[in-house]
Amino acid sequence: MTSTTGVIAMTAKELTQIILTKEKIFILDVRNESDFNDWRIEGENTETINIPYFQLLDGVESIMEKVPVGRTLLVVCAKEGSSKYVAEQMLDAGISQVYYLQGGMKSWNEYLQPVKIGDLKQGGAIYQFVRLGKGCLSYMIMSEGEAAVIDALRMTEIFVQFAEESGVQIKHVLDTHLHADHISGGRKLAEETRATYWLPPKDADEVVFPYAKLEEGNNITIGSTAIYMEPIYSPGHTKGSTSFIVDKQYLLTGDILFIESIGRPDLAGKADDWVGDLRTSLYHRYKQLAQDLIVLPAHFGKITELGEGGKVMAQLSELYRNNAGLNIDSEEIFRIAVSENLPSQPHAYQEIRRMNMGKITTSKEEQRDMEMGPNRCAVHDN
Amino acid sequence: MKATITVDTKGMSCPLPIVKAKKAIDQLEVGQIMEVLSTDKGSVNDFQAWVKQTKQELVRYEEDQGVHIFYVRKV
Numbered sequence: 445m446t447s448t449t450g451v452i453a454m455t456a457k458e459l460t461q462i463i464l465t466k467e468k469i470f471i472l473d474v475r476n477e478s479d480f481n482d483w484r485i486e487g488e489n490t491e492t493i494n495i496p497y498f499q500l501l502d503g504v505e506s507i508m509e510k511v512p513v514g515r516t517l518l519v520v521c522a523k524e525g526s527s528k529y530v531a532e533q534m535l536d537a538g539i540s541q542v543y544y545l546q547g548g549m550k551s552w553n554e555y556l557q558p559v560k561i562g563d564l565k566q567g568g569a570i571y572q573f574v575r576l577g578k579g580c581l582s583y584m585i586m587s588e589g590e591a592a593v594i595d596a597l598r599m600t601e602i603f604v605q606f607a608e609e610s611g612v613q614i615k616h617v618l619d620t621h622l623h624a625d626h627i628s629g630g631r632k633l634a635e636e637t638r639a640t641y642w643l644p645p646k647d648a649d650e651v652v653f654p655y656a657k658l659e660e661g662n663n664i665t666i667g668s669t670a671i672y673m674e675p676i677y678s679p680g681h682t683k684g685s686t687s688f689i690v691d692k693q694y695l696l697t698g699d700i701l702f703i704e705s706i707g708r709p710d711l712a713g714k715a716d717d718w719v720g721d722l723r724t725s726l727y728h729r730y731k732q733l734a735q736d737l738i739v740l741p742a743h744f745g746k747i748t749e750l751g752e753g754g755k756v757m758a759q760l761s762e763l764y765r766n767n768a769g770l771n772i773d774s775e776e777i778f779r780i781a782v783s784e785n786l787p788s789q790p791h792a793y794q795e796i797r798r799m800n801m802g803k804i805t806t807s808k809e810e811q812r813d814m815e816m817g818p819n820r821c822a823v824h825d826n
Numbered sequence: 827m828k829a830t831i832t833v834d835t836k837g838m839s840c841p842l843p844i845v846k847a848k849k850a851i852d853q854l855e856v857g858q859i860m861e862v863l864s865t866d867k868g869s870v871n872d873f874q875a876w877v878k879q880t881k882q883e884l885v886r887y888e889e890d891q892g893v894h895i896f897y898v899r900k901v
Contacts, residue, residue, distance in 0.1 A: 476875040498844045498876035522868050526841040813867075 451531045453546040454518055456555035460576055462516070463487035463747075464557070464754040470515045472507075474500070474530050475522055475549070483817045485520060485552060485577070486747045497526040504533045516543065523548040550812055552577035556602050558584075559754045561740065564671055564691045572740065573602070574754050579744050579819045580626055581756055585690055587667030592616040593639075594688065594696055595742045596629040598811060603633055614639045616664055618673075620698025620742060621685040622647035624711040625790040625819040627811050628800045631655075644677075644684030652802040658686050678729055680722025681707035681821070687730075695737040695760060700725055702741045703749040703758050705822035706769030708786055711793055719779045726770060735761040745822045769823060782823050791817040827886060827897050829861035830854060836893060840869040844876050847898075851882065854900045859885065862896045870894055 462469050468489045473480050474497035484492060495507055511517060511534070519534070519542060521527040527544040534542045545552060556573045561583075563569050568587030575581070575597060583594040584603065591612040593603050596619075607614050614637040619630045621644060631653060634641035642658040643651065664673045674689040681699040685707075688696040699707040706726060709718035737760045744756045751757065764770050772778040790796070792814040798804050799814070806814070833850045835843035843864045851860050864873070877884045877898055886897040 476872050478871065478875070496872065496875060496879075497841050498848075498872060499879060501841075501845060501848050521840070523839065525839050529841045529845075 450535045450541060451528065452541065452543050454543040455546050456551040456577070457557070459485070459518070459545065459552070460555060460557045460574075460754075463490065463576060464750070468515055470512055470517050472511070472517065472519045472530070473521075474519060474526050479522065483549075485549075488747060491515075497521060497530050500530055500533065504530065504537050508534075508537055508539075511539065517541070518543045518545060520545045520552075521548050523550055549577070549816070553812070553815060554599055556582070556597065556599060557754060558602075558606055561694070561738075561755060561757060565693070566667075566671065566691075568667055568671055570690065570694060570740075571606070572755060572757070573597070573606075574750075574756065576754075578626060578815065581740070581742050581744065583696060583740060585666055585671060585673070586610060586612045587671045589613060590615045590667045592618060592664065592666050592673065593630075593633060594618045595620055595623070595698065596633045598627040598629040598632065598815075600629040600633040600636060603629070604636060607637075613637070615666065616640050616642060616673075618642040618658060618664075618688075620644075620687065620696065621682040622651075622712070622797060622800055623699075624682075624793040624797050624800075625743075625821050626815055627796055631802065644682075644686045646679070647682050647684030648801075650801045650803070660686075676729065676733075678725040680709055680718055680725045682712050683718065683721070685725070689733070689737065692734070693738060694740050695730075695733065696740050696742075697730075698742045699821045701730065701739060701763065701767075701770075702743055702745060702822050703739070703756060703763070704767060705745055706767070706782070707821060708823050709782055710786060711789065711821070712797070716783065719783055722782060723775060723778055730760065731764075733760065735759070735764070739763055743819050743821050745819070786823065787820045790820045791815070827859065827861075829897060830858040832861045832863065834863045836863055836865045838864070839866045840872060843869050844872060847873070847876075847896075851880075851898065851900055856900050858900055860898045860900070862898065864894045864896070865892055867892075867894070 471492040473494045476496045480494040519527040519531045531542040531544045561570045571584045573582040585592045591614045617634040617639045640656045643655045645657045660677045676687040678687045883899040
């Protein structure tokens with residue numbers, strides 16, 4: 445029997461705090477090399493090495509010198525078992541405190557951290573839910589006891605609980621587009637809370653469930669003081685992609701515009717058709733909007749896109765200055781940039797799209813497997 | 827395919843399938859074959875990477891109703 449004294453479970457929530465506060469941590473990732481290369485835990489002050497657990501079956505002595513002294517040591521694997529196994533050996537080899545990631549990369553992939561973005565003019569607030577392990581962002585807008593959730597992820601209990609704790613009732617659930625990189629929690633959340641589920645009709649040709657049509661001009665009101673959400677038709681990532689202006693302060697861009705990159709037009713199979721739409725949305729539609737709007741995207745690709753406290757946000761004018769994807773003068777070069785040399789497509793994206801159309805149902809375990817890996821919705825991610 | 831030893835890890839999750847397989851293959855003579863049965867889908871890639879890294883030979887791999895079967899020849 446190996447003693448487990450001193451081997452300590454670290455939750456995904458605790459790890460999120462460490463990364464958001466930029467604390468130093470040393471991660472020993474014991475998954476196989478291809479899984480590690482595909483997707484790993486990243487932070488500004490994380491140092492990571494990858495040594496598969498099956499190379500450590502004869503002992504961990506060979507790697508002891510690679511572990512820095514006096515730094516929090518966290519062992520990570522896919523689910524948890526192998527990281528515990530390695531952590532115990534490291535403890536036996538003389539390291540006094542070793543953490544393992546509880547639930548492994550599966551838990552990491554699923555954890556959401558709510559971060560307050562700001563207050564609304566008439567009272568109320570807007571929150572961003574940061575899924576560090578997948579690079580997804582969801583939003584909750586609340587005012588006068590009512591709330592709307594945008595681009596909800598499949599871990600719907602987190603939104604339900606957060607609404608309860610905040611004393612608000614979810615009235616509207618909206619998806620900016622039909623997602624291809626992650627399973628939408630929108631329909632499930634709407635059913636659970638009896639809210640209205642909104643989808644852009646141009647993305648919903650094939651969906652097999654009822655939904656409310658998200659169309660420009662159909663403003664949605666939250667709370668009695670009327671926090672308006674104005675849908676703006678902004679195709680390019682998908683045919684129906686729709687942005688929102690909330691409270692005349694925030695621009696929720698979905699997967700059209702990110703902080704350091706722009707959306708890719710190929711995930712629904714129509715890159716050539718949609719390049720022009722993407723160009724028009726980014727170079728014309730958004731240019732006509734108030735430039736002091738705060739852009740809130742549905743993803744981040746790099747850890748450097750996280751600001752203070754984990755907030756992912758920037759002023760539209762700043763993005764027009766600094767985002768490379770908004771600064772390509774030639775339409776031809778733009779076309780090449782967004783249709784060639786794209787990163788590989790997200791894991792299981794075709795199944796995920798079918799799932800989001802309601803065409804297939806899967807178990808929770810299958811959903812987890814479908815969502816493993818990074819999101820890869822942006823052009824410049826790799 | 828005739829195996830000298832069968833390691834049944836059905837129902838076990840990582841790291842156990844590979845821990846058991848390693849112990850078994852250490853007992854074999856060069857040229858003998860080990861059969862490993864596993865129901866842990868997550869460790870299929872790990873198993874193949876482990877065989878490669880230890881320079882053994884993966885003779886055959888098949889899946890039958892959720893059971894992954896590996897035949898490894900000791901080199």
